[in-house]
Amino acid sequence: MTLARRRFDALIIGAGGAGLNAALQLANANLRVAVVSKVFPTRSHTVAAQGGVNAALANVFEDNWHWHMFDTVKGSDYLGDQDAIEFMCREAIPTVYELEHNGVPFSRLDDGKIYQRAFGGQSQNFGGAQAARTCAAADRTGHAILHTLYQQNIRARTHFFDEYFGIDLIRDEEGAILGALTLEIETGEPLLIEAKTTLLATGGGGQVFRTTSNAHINTGDGMAMALRAGVPLMDMEFFQFHPTGIAGRGMLITEGVRGEGGYLINKDGERFMERYAPNAKDLASRDVVSRAIVTEVKEGRGCGPNADHVLLKVDHLGEDIIAKRLPGIRESSKIFAGVDPAVEPIPVFPTAHYMMGGIPTDRLGHVVIPSSDGSEEIVPGLFAAGECACVSVHGANRLGGNSLLDILVFGRAAGQQIINHLKENPEHRAMDESSVEQAMSRLSRWEETGEGIPVRELRDEFRKVMEDHAGVFRTDEIMSEGVEKVKEVREKLKDVRLGDQSKIFNTARIEALELENLIDIGMAIVLSALERKESRGAHSRPDYTERDDENWMKHSVYFKEGDRLDYKPVQTKPLTVETFPPKPRVY
Incomplete structure (x- = not known):
């Protein structure tokens, strides 16, 4: 069979937001850009981001990027790299204004400036009031941003390969991509895309868990492609559980609800967050609120007939505020929870939401292979941005409103860096046909016939293992068992067979390829979590209850080959300001 090939810069x-913002920089520089997406671009998961994007615009209260930086460092439980965090918080302001000029329809204040709401983990500003730095377009901010970036890319003539699935990266003997x-x-036909540079912007992998806010497409594809190309993953033990998923469903209720004045109550009607975070209360950091909800339920103060959730009260805000600032949440609550939040509270419980870890990169988007001495080796021709990447701006826990910021700032930075790279490397490298054959063999493996395990059966088993053994609270016993069970699932993968061998729109084949990716990501999570003997941010261990800065102020680095773990020191020195030293993290 002759393999179809295309060439691009x-x-x-x-x-999603990272890929489209990078593509826009490149297309505006008159470069030939190919964007591959397994769904139509406006169906990418960025569209689901609700609450807003952080930037210290100071439109509501006095604010500046230093406070934003401090809140992010503190929110990361001091595991975030402070040079990257400073870069993100400083770049936030021009990035949001660029979005505005590109046409993002932000909600407005009476004076015409961009509306900003309070979000969790934002410290009190200089006047003692709660900071409000999350720029919002009602409760559909991601939707507004993604559609705007897509429209701008259409104007700039970016070349889209819609409904194409990334199988594997192609690399030469020197490791260049x-x-x-x-x-x-649609056709089931492979296509080789040759490029001088490749950017992975495939989003997260929340589908490793059974209950998740993530779309079905979030299967960690880019991270698994990097693993198979010899690139490690960093900080994979840190997986954020959003405190307010719709109970039993997982669909997200934005933190913006609490930013507008909503609050959590238990079965006794008590505002229990006052006990866990007496100052920030319901706007404490996400990991703090998630643990508080799980603790309330475990101690018998849960709501409902099974006492398995708490309630998010919004009705006191009034129908007008809800209709103006939280219309999507009202609609979701009616559809998925059967309640109108303008009349009655919403049942909520933590749901798997966001990966703080991912493909290691520097702040310009280069994919790097870290070493224990703190040095980094750049992978030639490979970049990454967004949730699949780990610049380590989130460390052990991400603040709400920093995810959209992450994808936009570092997608933009990666695009600009690729332009510089192409000026210095204007020619295509020679194609390595042995690497192409290796990638094709991964695809042809799913042509094996005969009796075997169905994809869905093994996927369900795997996702339950992850939920049971890598959840909000973790112990050595639970995670050790989880590692063994993930190994068993990985072994069973070779016995999985497809009942349908047709080519046209064979979604079963796509699900099989996704399952391979998910299992690789799952192993990175459970193994990294087992070995981190402390509690930090989203990684909460009842058997190691304290944060251990002396021994664990370091990033985990997982290599697929041999399930090997290494560690890299945290970068605590910012670019221009003084270091924020670790201190107790209280809200």
Whole structure:
């Protein structure tokens, strides 16, 4: 079979906020850009981001990027790299204004400035009031941003490969990335895209868990592609559980609800967050609120007939405020919880939401392989941005409103850096045909026939293992068992067979390829979590209850080959300001 091939200056895999913002920089520089997305771009998961994007614009209260930086460092439980955090918080302001000029329809204050709401983990400003730095377009901010970036890319003539699935990266003997093998979902035909540079922007992998706020497409594809290309993953033990998912469903109720004045209550009607975070209360950091909810339920103060959730009270805000600032939440609550929040509270419980870890990068988007001495080796021709990447601006816990900021700032930075890279490396490198054959063999493996385990059966088993053994609270016993069970699932994968061998829109084949990716990501999570003997941010261990800065102020680095773990020291020195030293993290 002759393999179809296309050539571009830059290949971007993933069409969410990071991928589209990078593509826009490149297309505006008159470069030939290919964007590969397994769904239509405006169906990318960025569209689900509700509450807003952080930037210290000071439109509501006095604020500046130093406070934003401090809140982010503190929110990360001091595991975030302070040089990258400073870069993100400083770049937040021009990035949001650029979005505004590109046409993002932000909500407005009476004076015409961008509306900003309070979010969790934002410290009191100089006047003692709660900071409000989350720029919002009602409760559909991600939707507004994604559609705007897509429209701007259409204007700039970016080349889209819609409904194509990334199989594997292609690399040469020197480790340089030459592009990727993709699969057209409609026809089942492979396509090799050769590129001088490749950017992974495939988002997170929340589908490793059974109950999640993540879309079905969030299967960690880019991270698994990097693993198979010899690139490690960093800080994978830190997985954020959002405190307010719709109970039993997982769909997200934005933190913006609490930013507008909503609050949590238990079965006794008590505002229990006053006990866990007496100052910030319901706007404490997400990991703090999630643990508080789980503790309330475990100690018998849960709501409902099964006492398995708490309630988020919003009705006191009034129908007008809800209709103006939280219309999407009202609609979601009616559909998925069967309640109108303008009349009665919403049942909520923590749901798997966000990966703080991912593909290691520097703050300009280069993919790097870290060493224990703190040095980094750049992978030639490979960049990453967004949730699949780990610049380590989130450390052990991400603040609400910093996820959209992360993808936009570092997508933009990666795009600008790729432009510089292409000026210095204007030619395509020679294609390595042995690497192409290796990628094709991964695809042809799913042509094996005969009796075997169905994809869905093994996927369900795997996701339950992850939920049971890598949840909000973790112990050595629970996670040791989890590692063994994930190994068993990984072993069973070779016995999985497809009942349908057709090519046209064979979604079963896509689900099988996704399952391979999920299992690789799951192993990185459970193994990294087992070995971190402390509690920090989203990684909460009842058997090691304290944060241990002396021994664990370091990033975990997981390599697929041999399930090997290494560690890299945290970068505590910012670019221009003094270091924020670790201190007790209270809200």
